[in-house]
Amino acid sequence: MPSPATPRRAGTESPAGQSTGLPGWQISHWFNTTTRIDLDDLRGRVVLIHAFQMLCPACVAHGLPQALRVHEVFQGEAVTVIGLHTVFEHREVMGSPALQAFIHEYRLPFPIGIDQADETGPLPVTMSQWGLRGTPSVVLLDRQGRARLHRFGVVD
Numbered sequence: 202m203p204s205p206a207t208p209r210r211a212g213t214e215s216p217a218g219q220s221t222g223l224p225g226w227q228i229s230h231w232f233n234t235t236t237r238i239d240l241d242d243l244r245g246r247v248v249l250i251h252a253f254q255m256l257c258p259a260c261v262a263h264g265l266p267q268a269l270r271v272h273e274v275f276q277g278e279a280v281t282v283i284g285l286h287t288v289f290e291h292r293e294v295m296g297s298p299a300l301q302a303f304i305h306e307y308r309l310p311f312p313i314g315i316d317q318a319d320e321t322g323p324l325p326v327t328m329s330q331w332g333l334r335g336t337p338s339v340v341l342l343d344r345q346g347r348a349r350l351h352r353f354g355v356v357d
Contacts, residue, residue, distance in 0.1 A: 223340070223348055226285065227326040228314035230297050232304050238312055243281055244346050252285040252316075252328065252338040255303040263355045264337030265307060272311045279344070284313035287328040287336060292318070 225240050240248075251268040253260035265284075272282040286300055297315065304313060316325035327333075331340065334353040341350035350356075 222346055223342075224330050226314065227317035227330075229317045230315045232301060232313045233310060234312040238283065238314070240342075240346060243283075243342070245279070245344050247280045247344060248342040249280065249282045250285055250340040250342070251282065252287045252333050252336055252340070254286065254288055254290070254336045255300060257336045259355055260337045261307075264339070265309065267356070268311065269309065282311040284309065284311060285316055285327065286313060287316040287325050287333060287338075288318070289324050289328065289335075 223240065228237065231237060249268065249271050251264055253264050255261070257264075268282050268284065271280065275282075300313070300315065303309075316327045319326050319329060322329070332351070333340075337355065338353045339350060339356050340348055343349050
């Protein structure tokens with residue numbers, strides 16, 4: 202589902218070797234982890250960040266199953282999957298209790314953070330700062346924390 206933000210084009214990939222660090226994310230609540238996770242904590246690992254909304258059909262049909270497959274295939278290796286719940290529409294029905302039930306029903310085992318709402322605009326803070334255009338979106342970080350892939354839409 203597209204959002205009004207357009208800082209990056211869909212399908213934009215960072216050229217190999219280019220430093221493209223992201224600002225830290227603003228997470229209001231974490232699921233499936235006992236501690237807050239900062240991007241700096243993930244250095245040394247490849248990180249797949251899957252931005253989604255639980256009411257996004259493409260997220261449920263394609264993005265989340267893909268994130269789950271990556272988590273299962275690379276579990277125990279130097280690859281981490283993180284879910285980023287970026288709510289930019291229908292906020293009243295996608296709060297923490299609903300997301301907790303969604304995570305349980307879809308059996309999502311990886312850490313999932315709720316992108317902090319921005320009281321001054323329609324987009325959550327991290328979604329806006331990272332230039333995410335909508336959901337599903339994928340951001341792939343290398344071991345140095347550089348964004349190597351930044352893509353909106355279904356990624357095969």
